[in-house]
Amino acid sequence: MDGSASSERPQPLVIVGAGLAGLSAAVRLCDAGQPIVLVEATGGGGGRSRSFRHPATGLELDNGQHLMMGCYRETLAFLRAIGNDDAVSFQRNLEVDMVRPGGARVRLRCPALPAPLHLAAGLASMRGVGLLHKAAALRAGVMLRHEAARPDDNETCDAWLRRMGQTQGIRSAFWDPLIWAVLNDDPLIASAAMLVAVLERAFLGTRDDSRLGVPRVPLSRLYVDDALEHLRQRGAELRMGQPMRAIEADADGVRAVVLRSGERIETRTVISTVPPQPLLDALPAAARRHPVFADVARLTVSPIINLWLVLDRAPFVDVPFLGLIGSPLHWLFDRSRIEGHDHGQVLLNCTISGARGLVDDRPSTLLELCRSELRRYFPERPVQVRAHKIIKERKATITHAAGTYQLRPATRSPLPGLLLGGDWVRTGLPATIESACQSGHDAAAAVLEDARRQTAFGL
Numbered sequence: 001m002d003g004s005a006s007s008e009r010p011q012p013l014v015i016v017g018a019g020l021a022g023l024s025a026a027v028r029l030c031d032a033g034q035p036i037v038l039v040e041a042t043g044g045g046g047g048r049s050r051s052f053r054h055p056a057t058g059l060e061l062d063n064g065q066h067l068m069m070g071c072y073r074e075t076l077a078f079l080r081a082i083g084n085d086d087a088v089s090f091q092r093n094l095e096v097d098m099v100r101p102g103g104a105r106v107r108l109r110c111p112a113l114p115a116p117l118h119l120a121a122g123l124a125s126m127r128g129v130g131l132l133h134k135a136a137a138l139r140a141g142v143m144l145r146h147e148a149a150r151p152d153d154n155e156t157c158d159a160w161l162r163r164m165g166q167t168q169g170i171r172s173a174f175w176d177p178l179i180w181a182v183l184n185d186d187p188l189i190a191s192a193a194m195l196v197a198v199l200e201r202a203f204l205g206t207r208d209d210s211r212l213g214v215p216r217v218p219l220s221r222l223y224v225d226d227a228l229e230h231l232r233q234r235g236a237e238l239r240m241g242q243p244m245r246a247i248e249a250d251a252d253g254v255r256a257v258v259l260r261s262g263e264r265i266e267t268r269t270v271i272s273t274v275p276p277q278p279l280l281d282a283l284p285a286a287a288r289r290h291p292v293f294a295d296v297a298r299l300t301v302s303p304i305i306n307l308w309l310v311l312d313r314a315p316f317v318d319v320p321f322l323g324l325i326g327s328p329l330h331w332l333f334d335r336s337r338i339e340g341h342d343h344g345q346v347l348l349n350c351t352i353s354g355a356r357g358l359v360d361d362r363p364s365t366l367l368e369l370c371r372s373e374l375r376r377y378f379p380e381r382p383v384q385v386r387a388h389k390i391i392k393e394r395k396a397t398i399t400h401a402a403g404t405y406q407l408r409p410a411t412r413s414p415l416p417g418l419l420l421g422g423d424w425v426r427t428g429l430p431a432t433i434e435s436a437c438q439s440g441h442d443a444a445a446a447v448l449e450d451a452r453r454q455t456a457f458g459l
């Protein structure tokens, strides 16, 4: 990669960050026989997809409810590699229930037809939405196939939906919940090109691609613990709880990763999978001035709030999760039902995406909001909150505002020897689990390609 002499002692490849991007890169490279050192700031890893024991209730809670889709191919490949692909419950076919204030349901059920006919049939038979609105959605589906209908990254979802003639009725029951969920941002500012990237993967491939998947076990058990064990068993060096302070470079590129302890790990190849700010903090000053990294510095973040409630009973009983139409709470997940627990109480997760307007509210205000929304949407089934835990992830994802995709860097950075991973790099996808795993696999593929090239040239 950098032309270093073959007489030098082989140096390990250093992967920084043990979130999904770092873990997927590490597992892929370890399985290919590459010696690696994995450097992670926290003791447990997992980054933004992790779980923890809540002292007050003894429950194992996720930092936030995470949904997958059938089109998460890189994530599923990672889960297969660590033996956990059966720990996610996938729907047989796409089914989504939404509820209006007062309890009326909107129901999307996609039948077992080839894609995208399954979605067309599902939309056409959608319960709780008028004909005019369904026709608008079907029209958008047909128009999506035409080049002129495709948005570029500067068009917002709002502008694009108006251009596609989408009615308020189908927006509130279908488009807006989808946009908040997959882009973690307001349709008024989110990029339509990012939305279309998801629509293509989810709805224009196979029918299975659009199915939703919910983890049956807490996130660290699903993604992290077994990945770390997999790496340990294959001889990887794990440096947990040891933050990177700096990446050192010379005229040829990367030379070393320096830990906060002062220890220097010499290497010519680093895969950094940390979020934008810790990466910028670690870069040599000259590299930070490069236009690619100057763009990275312009990326901003969008928060997610998760409220975990222990209830005396479930506010709904027929489905594992439910979207709320017209509420600041976007989704409710009955975790007790999903995990198959019945302890005489119910663990409910309430998710608020793109929560800029609420993230500074006091926990008591958020709890009251949640209580009153449950009363508003489920007046027939009042519930008692017995315990709660509120998690504000202020930097849940980068903002997918229109015009920001071009700020995201490619896998190969301008600093020789530095490869970039993380859900926020240029994967063609919004910052999601799948983007993180794809970025990790892309970085691993680049390392393996370089190794093959060096071998071919006898270096």
Ligand SMILES: Cc1cc2nc3c(=O)[nH]c(=O)nc-3n(C[C@H](O)[C@H](O)[C@H](O)COP(=O)(O)OP(=O)(O)OC[C@H]3O[C@@H](n4cnc5c(N)ncnc54)[C@H](O)[C@@H]3O)c2cc1C
Residues within 6 Å of the ligand: 016, 017, 018, 019, 020, 021, 022, 039, 040, 041, 042, 045, 046, 047, 048, 049, 063, 064, 065, 066, 067, 068, 242, 243, 244, 245, 273, 274, 275, 278, 304, 305, 306, 393, 395, 396, 397, 421, 422, 423, 424, 431, 432, 433, 434, 436
């Ligand atoms: C509440 C919430 C809900 C979400 N829901 C969904 C969902 O439903 N579906 C979905 O697809 N995605 C969802 N996401 C997004 C998903 O969690 C992320 O896309 C994914 O976890 C990002 O993984 P990553 O490896 O790119 O980054 P991270 O998880 O941020 O990992 C980076 C790692 O680097 C470490 N690190 C940072 N600085 C240093 C340093 N100096 N030295 C060493 N290590 C360092 C961190 O500790 C961390 O472990 C959600 C995110 C949140 C927060």
